[in-house]
Amino acid sequence: MAEIVVIGAGVAGLAAAYHAGQAGYEVKVFEARERWGGLLDHFTVEDFRFDHGVHFAFSSNDQFRALLGRTDYLTHKPEPYNYDRGRWLKHPVQNNLYPLPVADKIEAIKSFLERPPQTDTHNHYRQWLVQQFGEVITTRFPARYTEKYWTVSAEKLSTEWVGDRFYCPSLDEVLLGAMSDRTPQTYYLREMLYPRCGGFRAFLDPLIPGLDLQLNSKVVRIDTEKRYVELGNGKREYYNLLVSSVPLPELISILNFTPVSVSEAAASLWATSAALVSLGFARPEAGEHLWFYIYDRDICASRAHAPYRKAPENAPSGHSSLQFEIYYSRHKALPSSPEGLVEQVIAAAEAMQLAPRSAVKVADYRILPYANVVFDLGMTAKRDHALEFVRKCGIIPVGRFGLWDYLWSDQSYLSGSRITERFHML
Ligand SMILES: Cc1cc2nc3c(=O)[nH]c(=O)nc-3n(C[C@H](O)[C@H](O)[C@H](O)COP(=O)(O)OP(=O)(O)OC[C@H]3O[C@@H](n4cnc5c(N)ncnc54)[C@H](O)[C@@H]3O)c2cc1C
Structure with missing residues (x-):
């Protein structure tokens, strides 16, 4: 029995667990994956580090900025570019x-x-x-x-x-x-922060010490009357307070009871997924830009960024790297097989004069099953109906997919740290 159970060790779940722990509560975190960090995690391929998509930190919130300040970071000016039929336009x-x-x-x-x-x-x-x-x-x-x-x-x-x-x-x-090309910077952010070492996830390191964090522990069922969560191996953990960053439609599907109207509302919610094609190059530069948007229909990726520009430590010395994001969903299939997409991206990188095919040293393909929740017409009313039921069951939903909202990492963090306002429920 734990006083507080948190499902998911992304930034939202970790923030909830950290702040509950700081307040003296006994907390257990269950994470389905073998690593913590969720979307803010990274992976490495032969000494090239890649985050899960662009990922920079920015926030006007003092609490989140204090967390960022605990890690040594680099500061970037946000100067993205746009690629359209062979031309590069400022953003x-x-x-x-x-x-x-x-x-x-x-x-x-x-x-x-x-x-x-x-x-x-x-x-x-x-x-x-x-x-x-x-x-x-x-x-x-x-x-x-x-x-x-x-x-x-x-x-x-x-x-x-x-x-x-x-x-x-x-x-x-x-x-x-x-x-004129001499225009002032009008991007909605003034600066973007990124850890000097360890990828974006390093910003979350201070949240980890002392946490009871169980990896490879997917919650597959929740009984909100008897107040326990059940893991894939059948083990049960009883709780007084439950915090969930599980994607809302999935959460609804693992509750012991759900009214039809709520199941229907949850089933109508959908998110995009992202296929990430990450390339490491045996040359010091790959294009000129930190990140850019791609408008051409015949290039499958919509956005790309340069991990080695975020932090030199993300690539071996004398090397460079790019990561491309290709979006798909229940309304649009991926245009090709994984091998086909990698090939398309390498060809596009060459056509866009970012780096020649001969310089490609590593190529990685992987999927982010949940990327962005989609605000199709009427979505928020259905989402709110599902959230209302979740809250009635005594569950505190947090995070980008738990709250089913377009949250940046700081907003996801704050949604978790606000658990301090719920201690009266204990
Ligand atoms: C491509 C991309 C680029 C982005 N760029 C930026 C950026 O530049 N700056 C920024 O601030 N934000 C950015 N974001 C947003 C940011 O990634 C999110 O706000 C934040 O990471 C969400 O954290 P979370 O904890 O809510 O969700 P997640 O990170 O998804 O964490 C949820 C966790 O719950 C686990 N889980 C799910 N179901 C279960 C279960 N049943 N049992 C146990 N565990 C479970 C998952 O494995 C996961 O680890 C970007 C997002 C994307 C997709």
């Missing part, structure tokens, strides 16, 4: 159209001027995009990217996830960015 494209042919820029600016008036409510994400940027920019850039990254068209999405992720420029800014 965001809407106020950095400079590299485009003049005729394309005229069309984009005319359409920006003719954009429909802003409204407070939107039928879908595409409508919002057109109101901000006009039809031409929308069609050429974010709508095309949406199909690659979110795996459905922008008409199918709501805007509840958008927040401050997009820069909405004035006419002057669009004009300046079309005429």
